[in-house]
Amino acid sequence: MPADPLTISAACTACGACLLTCPQHALRPAPGRPRVLRESCTSCGECVEICPADAIELTP
Template identity: 75%
Template sequence: MAALTVTAACTACGACLLTCPTHALIPDAGRLRVRDDRCTRCGECVEICPADAIRLADDTAGHDGDTDPEETR
């Protein structure tokens, strides 16, 4: 399964928040957090992001829960 990550390139424009059909992206202290339990890895946010700051990658770590944007910096 692919993991969704938000990189430091994020400008917090909010385009992904409006696009995500499952509301998996949540603003948290000026950053975005991915709710892995809601994310279906549809890629809508990846396509809409003007800063190209959202990535889908193979989840080789097998993490669960929420993805902290600090992990990608």
């Protein structure tokens, strides 16, 4: 199984900014922190840039 294209750390505050920003709608609300829909994520990085907690990183 391929790795998730994004890593969302425990620093996530679940503010929802990434959910609203993702042009592919590849993030879904989940308990604790958003869930990445790997089949939809294009690794554009918009969620990384908008995250106020710096909790999202692109997976190498």
